[in-house]
Amino acid sequence: MYLVAMAAGFLLILMGLYGALTHRNILRMIVGFTLADSGVHLVLVAVGYLPGRTAPILDSAVPLDEAAQRIIDPVPQALVLTAIVIGLGITALMLAYAYRLFRTRKSLDIAEFTELKW
């Protein structure tokens, strides 16, 4: 099952990057990157998954002394939370940029913003 998740994650990354690198519309590029981000998150979680184990929540269902054998690796889950927050921040910043870019040129075509080159 986790292999499916991981494959889906990589597929999402590739789709996202492909979209971001081929669509010239800035908003579509941002969507592409969000997609790739989601893929990365999926991969992160999938890496920490161990078959047949339970969620890393220590309560009455999982006694403390058996935890190491019964829960999945909690680290990637912690990481993915951080990554999601950061991804949100970056996406918000990119959207703000998209807005400002649109205001300067009345266009969202990335190929229009090439005054700086060479």
Place this chain on the structure above:
Amino acid sequence: MVSAIYIIATGLGAGFLIGLLKDDRKGDAFFLAVAALAAMAWISVSWTLALTAGVAEPQQIITAGVQPPFAINLRMGLAEAGLLSVITLTGLVSAFYLRPALMQLGRRAAAVLVILVMALSGLVLTRDVFNLFVFFELIVIATGGLVLLSNDKRAVAAGFKYLVVSQVISVLLLIGIIFTYHAQGSLNIDDIPAQPMAFTGAGLALFLVLIALVVELKPFPANGWALDIYEAAHPGFSALFSAASATTALYAADKLFAVAGPDWLPLATGLGLISFLGSNILALAQRSDRRLLGYSSVGQIGLVLVVLGQRDILGDAYLYVAGGILITHAIAKAGLFWLSGLVTGRDLADWAVLRANPVLVLAFASFVAMLLGLPPFAGFYAKWDLAHTLVAADRLPVLVLVLIGALIEAGYLFRWFGMAMKRKSAVAFPGFALDKVTAVIIAMVAGWGLGYIWGAAGAHPNLMLATPLAFALLFLVLEPLPAWAKNLLAIAGLLGWVALRYPDYDPLQLVFALVMLAGGAVILLASFHVRGRRLGFYPPAMLMYAGLAMLIDAQTSFQFFAAWEILTLGSYFLILRGQDSEPHALSYILFSLGGAFAILAGFALAAMGIQPFALVNLAAIAEAGLAIAPWVFVLLAVGFMTKTAAIGLHIWLPGAHAEAETDVSPMVSGILLKAGLFGLWLLLIYMGRQTLWGVDLTHVLVWIGALSAFLGAVLAIFQEDAKRLLAYSSISQMGYALFGLALMNHLGWLLALMFVINHFVYKSMLFLAVGGVKERTHTKLMYKMGGLITLMPFTFISVLVGIIAMSGVPPLSGFGGRWVFYNAIMASDLRLPMVLIFITGPIGFLYLFRLIHTIFLGQLKDEHRKLREAPFWIVLPQMLFVAFLIAFAVLPGMMLRRVDAYIATITGDQALTWSGRVITSEFGYWNPIAIAAVIGAIFVLVLALLLAINHNATRVKQFNIVFSAERPYKPQTTHFAWNFFAPYRKALGFLESPVVTTFWGALTDSLHASADFARRIYTGNGQTYALQVVAFVVAVYLIAMGGVS
């Protein structure tokens, strides 16, 4: 000690606190930000000081009360403390620099700035690989915000491109991190074991982490996005982006490369070299200042990446070398970006406005020297050690590529500096804001201070403590004084130094010291004619003399090389002062630096990693007959010959000497050229004959000498410009000296030494004379002069005496030179170059005759009728030289005898016998006094005869001339002095076809053309840039893995 974690805590706390302020309390927000940055800087600096002094131990900080890998840990060591100091201090100064922009945008911008510095500090401190990612993303977000501080509308697009690429990087980094974690079970960097570079999951994961960190370094060619930021962002932010962000990213990469193991180091070396060379070449085509700085940043970071790739061989020296280059670069680049904020135009030539403030000019010069690793800055020591380590570990190709890249970088940086010094400013002088100037000065002082620290910390002698250099630097402080006071001090300093060192010199050193330093004092007499303060003259002049003094004293290869670079740098600034000298000064510094790099490589090859390397050990290498010995010889000889302007490497000389100021021309011609001879002399004494592929290298030198002598003379006879004529004549004369040296016999060396003395005297004299004429006539073109004999009699006398001495006719000392010379070549068995040298003699007469004839004889020009003699102070040293020449002619034994005895101790034979005033050789004898008496008698006789028949003379009226079958084309061509040797030109003109100039011109042109073509990969499209990053990563992976399988 305050724990390093408070750096992060302070940054975060201040960031949130500013966020809580009301919108209108901008002043408070700015104050809070500055206070936080100051606190962070204070913690960093106090750690640096404590760790250097050894009163504190490196600190390991654990968070959440749990040991790693279960919680993030930080480390504060010396490297971290040093870098944190750079980052926080840059942040602090930039905050003041950005103040107007920050106040305009309000408290949020101030908060973002603090967060950026905090994140950069965190990146340096953390030992957790995921934490690394978090800080990276914080930096990205903060950068995305601060880019918008710029008034430049294009900055918005630049920021967006940056975000796009950052997204790609973060995907790579996260995937790499999670699989590294999967493979190692830990996120702690120190838990990652060394990995072989192979097609394994763990290998791929590590590759992704490493390459993501490398892409953060903006490697060429996947770096268009970064260049756009550099170009469009506020200079205060660009300074941070270059000095702090790039430095931090490099340190992050360093952490991972350190644990990844030696297998990965070639990857760093390769990518670093591509980046260093590629971006430096592309920078050649740049006209925009900030974009140029961007290219330079990318290049320099590439260079440090190369150093990083050598950490396996650098060992303990790693921090010293990498830190020296990295921190120097950070300071210089921050300073240059801050400077760019003072310049309103964005073209390179617009930096000419800086000339309004000499301190800023000094700062600009210092920053350029820092970037290029010139002494006395920290990068110099690093460059030296790096070169030696590379050669000792048999990585010569890496060194060669690094030096080529550095030379190209020198090309565009010095071209830029030349533009700033010589071009007319197209933009109005903006008036400099004091806070911005202060920022620049802080950077400059920091750079000098770092140079001092590096000098003190390394194994080498601290250059800044060398008395001559300290004396030269003193003149920077004395600049407000009037020129005469500085001149007096300079002369006293030179003479005092010679007097002080006199007892310790051997005769050879003594001759060179007298010529270079005491002779320099005589030439400086001419500088009294300049009124005012003469800003920017004495520091470079004294820098050159300091270099010469240190060169004579040098015992080790390090001292020699440092002195060499110091005198090169000083003379460059001196030459640049001339009127139209911009292109010539540039070609001078490029040839000189190229030569210096050859010398560096030669010394490194000779030393084979052993430091310090005494110069006398060159002899041991030659004696041992090591395979490298001829290569050492070739490299050193080529280096020295760039200074003596041997043919092929000479194209910088005519312009540099001819365009220089009146009193500078004799310095750079009479004195500076001797530095090259001094080097060649030592080389030949120590290494003797070397054979490469069956060719005796001294024979090659003999040929080069003869060709230089011959072609220099041929080129001289066709010059219209008097100073150019003298300059070409120098090429010819240095050719003679090289020829003499390379003959490798007693008389040859004596000959070379006579040339050292004679050439100094008569060339200085002639340059001063012609310079004096130029001061009065305001032209250097000989056909615009004529008949000045009656108006400028003293100048005429000195030219007359000068050309008699130079052409080698009796009775003056030139004859002595000739006499020794003919003896020397008769003692040698090289016939063909000897013939060439013989022919050169009469050609010398031609240009000398032209010099005196067209300037002083013939018809006086109308506009010159009211001319006066040249200024007293220009004439005075000439008269001293005249007196010396006559005395030296009659009493050549004064100095020669001692030197002759000294040379005998080296060659082991006695070629000349000295008895009374008579000098006898194998082929005949020479009695200077008798010759002087005979010539004197003949002269008096002929003069009397002429006076007796003078009443028969017909006075030729003005305009009573004929054209000797030469048809005049232009008004000036009706003057006999125009194209004076037209018949010879018809016969020998093919010899002056500019083959060498064309060659070097084609080389630089093709470099420029390829740069202009190649930089079109930076299309400006953010999507293309992202694609380039992806392609770069894939290509690197395939090539790297292709290498292992």
